[in-house]
Amino acid sequence: MLTVLSLMDDRSRPKGSRDPLGIEAVWSFMGRKVVGNLTTVTSNLDNFMVALLCCHHANTRSDQLDNVQTAFLRAEQLAAYLRLSGGEEGFLGITRAKANFKSSQLPLGQGEAAQILSNQLSYGLWGLYSTAMKVAGLIDGPDRRLTDQGNKLVCEMIAFLGEANWQEFQEISEVDLASMESVKALAPAFNGLLRDSQLRASVVKALLQWEAAQPLQLELYRFASQYLNVSGASLSVSVFCHWLLEQQDTSDALRATIQQIQSLEPLLVLAGSLMEWLQGQKDCKRAELLDVLQPRLENLALADDWQALGGLPHRAFLKRLFDAAINHDAEALINGVLEQNKLVMQQRGGAAWLEWQGDVLRVRVANDRALIPDNLHEHCHGRWWNSYFIGSFLQIARQAV
Template sequence: MTELDSSTAAMPAGGLPYFTNVDPALSRSSGGRDPLGLLPVWSAFGRRLVPNLASPVGHVNGIKAVVLIQWLLNLDALQSLLERDGARRRFFRLMEGLIEYWLYHNGHTACFGYTALTAGKGNFSVTTKMGKTVANGLYQYYRGTCRRAALVDDNWAVAPGVASQLDEHWTADATQVLKAALADPLKSASNALFPEQYLGGALATALSGVFDQNTLRQTLQECLFGDTYQQTLASMFLALRNAADTKNLNLKDRVGKLVLPQLDHAIDCVQRCEPFLLVMQDAFDYLRGSPGKRLDLVARELDAMLPAMRERAARFATLAGEQNSTRMRHMQVLADILATASTAAAASKEAVLVTFLRELVAYHTRCMKERGRDPMVLIESDLVLLPVIGDRSPEDAKKSLESGQSWMNDYYLTTASNLYAQVF
C-alpha cells in the first residue's frame, strides 16, 4: 500500500485517508488522456462539419510530405532498401526528419520539431529509432487526414492524380541521391542520417518542386474539406476569425454566427453537445479537486449550479438517436439524471447531484477499464478518494460550470479554417 506523507495526507472524519502521491504499483492512470471518453462523441458531430482533417494538422506542407513519402515507398528504384522487416516504418521516420529539416532551412514552415531543428542546425541528424516528433509527428498525426481525404487509399497507395503530379517534380537523379542517403541509416540505428549532407543538387530541386505552393494546390482544394457546403463552412469560419467585428469572439459565439442552411442541423448538434460535455468535465474536475470530502458536501457546494447544468443536460438529451454508440448512450443516462430532476427543494437538489456525481464516476471507471487503466477518482463510503491528485483548481471548474463559456473542443473548425487559408 502507498505510504502516506503525514504532512500532506488528509484524514477525513470517517478515518479513511485519500491518496496524495502516485503509487505506480497501484495506479497507471497518470498518463490517461480524455478520462471521460468525450472524443468519440464530439468528433462524430465534428465530422459532419469537417470530415477529413485531424486537429493536429496545421500545415499543408505536412500533408504534401506524407503523400510524397508514401509515393516514394512504392518507387521500384527504392524497393531494395525496404526488404527487411520494419524497413518501411524506418524509411518513413528518416524521411520525416529529412523533409522537416529541408522545410525549416528553406523558408518553409516545418510541422514539428522546431527545438531539435534549431538546436541541431547543420548537425541535425535522425535515426531509425528517433522518438522525437520531428521524425514521428507526420506519421502519427497527418496520415489519417491523407487517407480520409482520399489522397492515399486504405492500402496507403497514393491516388493516381496525386502520383502523376509528384512524378512531374521528381527525377531519377533525386532518387539516386536519396537511396545513397538512406542506405546505411536503414541498415542500423547506429548510423545517423545528416540531412545537410544530401540536400543540395537534384534532391533539393525535387523537394522545391513538390513543396511549391502551386503543386497539388487544386487537388488539395478539392479533397481536403469534404463537400461544397463543408468547404464553404471552412471559409465562413475563417472569415469570422478574421473580421474586425468578430475576430475577438470566443469559439461558442463564432459557432453561433455560422449560418449555412445545408449544415444547420449539424451546427445545432454541436451547440447542444459541447455545453454538456463541459458539464461532465467540470464536475469531474471539481471532484478531483475535492479529495477526502463527502459526496453530499460536494453536491451542496455545486447546488447553485444545478439550474444551468440541468438546462445544458436537457439540450444534450435531445440528441438521443443522433449517435448510436455505447459512449453516447452512457452520456444520455448522465444527461437524463439532470434533465428530468425536480427543482422542488434543496434536499432534492443535493440528491440529484449526488446521483449524477456517482454515475459520472462509474462512467469514468468504465472508460478507464476499457483502456486497461485505473480510475482517477473513486467514491468509497461516500468519500471522494484520489489515486492521482487533480491538476485543476476546483474554483476554476466551478466557475466554468457556472458560465459554460470556454468550449474545450472546436469540432475541427479551427483546423479547417487554417488549412483553407493555406490552400486557397
C-alpha cells in the same frame, strides 16, 4: 481513431489516464458527420505536402515494407532540415531537428540519433498523417503507395521543384549523414515549393473536397471558403458554427448537425469540468461537495438537440447527466460522473479514479489545480473544449486562402 500524444507523454501516466469519461468518442462521433478524414493533429498543410513527397520517394526505392518505411523516415528527416533551414518550425520533431541543426550533424535513417521523434513511424508523418490521406484517396495500402490522384499532386510538386532538385533530394536522403552545405543549397527550392499558392490550393482541395467526400463535408468546405475570405475570420470552432447557422443557404442537414454539436458541447464541458473538480476533492465529504455544487446549478440551462442522434456513444451517461443538470440535482450529477469514470476505466482494465467510501470521496488520480466555476452556465456555454475536427478543417482550408 488515432491516439495522439500531447506535450506530456501519456505513457508515463497511470493506465487508462487519458479521457477518463470517454468524451473523445462522443465528440469524434459528431465530428465525423461533417469532417470525414482529418484528425485533431492533421492541421498543417506543409506536413501533408511533405508526406506525399515522402510516400512517392519511399515507394520508388523498394517494394518491401521495411525498406519503404526506412526510406520514408529518411525523406521526412531531410525535409525537416530543409524546412528548418528556411526558417520553418511548424513540423513534427522540431526539438531534435533543431538540436542536430545547431551541431551541424544531420543524421538520416532508422538509428536513434537520426530519428527526430521518440518513435518517428508512430508519431511522425507516417503514423499521424496517413489516415487522412488514405480516406481522401491519395494513398493506399500499408506501404502508403500513391493513388492516381495522389500521384497527380506529386507530379505537380516535382514539376515545380524541378527534376534536378528532386534528384538531389533523393540522393541526399540516402546518405547516413547529410551535409549542412547540401541542405542549405536545396532549401530555397524546397521551401519555395511548399509556399506556392497554386500547389497549396490543389492539395487543400484534394484533402477537403475529394470526389467521394460526404455531402456535409463538401458543403462545409464551400462555406469555410466563403468564411475564411472575410478579413479577420476567426478559427474558433464556436464562432464558425454560429456563423454557419446565420447563413440562409445552409442546408437543413448541415444546420441540424451544427445545432446538435452546439447543444452537445456545453454538456461535455460540464462533464469534464465536474471530473476535474472532483479530482481535487480528495477526502471531502459528500455533504460538503453538494454544498459547493448545488448553488452553481441554479442558472444552468442546456439544449437537447443532441438527443435526436442515433448511435451516439455513451448516450445513457449523457442522458443521465443532462437530466440531473436540468433538474439541478447535484448529487445525481456527481454520481453520474463517478459511475461513468468507473465504467470507462473497467473497459480499459484500470481502476476508477474516483469513488465513494461511505460518504467520503476517494481520489486515485488527483488534480490539485482544478476549481469549480461560480457561474457554471457561463462556463459551459462560453468555452469550447472539443474540436469535432472542424478546427483542423478550418486551419487546412485557411492555408489555401
